[in-house]
Amino acid sequence: MNKRLVLWDIDQTLIDLRGTGREWYAQVLPEVTGVAFTGMPGFFGRTELAITSELLTLHGVQPDDETVRKMWAGLVAAAERAVPTLPTRGIALPGAEAALSALSGEVVQTLVTGNLREISWHKLTAFGLHEHLDFEIGGYGSLSAHRPDLVAHAVSLAGARHSPFAPDAVVVIGDTPHDIDAALAHGALAVGVATGRFDEATLRDAGAHVVFADLSDTPAVVEAVLG
Numbered sequence: 001m002n003k004r005l006v007l008w009d010i011d012q013t014l015i016d017l018r019g020t021g022r023e024w025y026a027q028v029l030p031e032v033t034g035v036a037f038t039g040m041p042g043f044f045g046r047t048e049l050a051i052t053s054e055l056l057t058l059h060g061v062q063p064d065d066e067t068v069r070k071m072w073a074g075l076v077a078a079a080e081r082a083v084p085t086l087p088t089r090g091i092a093l094p095g096a097e098a099a100l101s102a103l104s105g106e107v108v109q110t111l112v113t114g115n116l117r118e119i120s121w122h123k124l125t126a127f128g129l130h131e132h133l134d135f136e137i138g139g140y141g142s143l144s145a146h147r148p149d150l151v152a153h154a155v156s157l158a159g160a161r162h163s164p165f166a167p168d169a170v171v172v173i174g175d176t177p178h179d180i181d182a183a184l185a186h187g188a189l190a191v192g193v194a195t196g197r198f199d200e201a202t203l204r205d206a207g208a209h210v211v212f213a214d215l216s217d218t219p220a221v222v223e224a225v226l227g
């Protein structure tokens, strides 16, 4: 039998780096556009394409491909420069490392995240959480403003690398209703973790099949994923 495919969200699911995204955007926006930063659109559960486009529009800048690309190059550079300070700026969430390790070998693990791929790499290497994840088959925030597209992309890349994953062999783990929606749109198992802005009841109402307060109960997380 084919292994299961686990698609992890990053922010507020594996790590908490609240504030850094805003800081990087505030740095990069004036560098790229010459316009002063006045505030962020909503972040939680959204993709980088959605956030960057809305941020530019909010600041009166046309979100054309070239400007978006320059913004991303700046954000990647800011994230790379920040790597040494990230472990003191934020935390790896409880049980994240143990869950990734315990599932390693049992399932195929990659990411479905609103982050860009390079920023995902910088954020997770800073906390030593990169080891059990295959970054090459993930769904990242540059792909679409619509999170379910990221799941489809990862499932397709993972299927090409391994063998095709049936929808019920796919597990999405994340902290927002957007993560849950994206899982349900593909008939995947939706696992909610209430370590972000949304509590357990909200994630359950969004349709999550399983909800945890956090990832600290490793056997329960493994059991939820393996079914």
Ligand SMILES: [Mg+2]
Residues within 6 Å of the ligand: 009, 010, 011, 012, 013, 044, 045, 174, 175, 176, 196
């Ligand atoms: Mg998240």
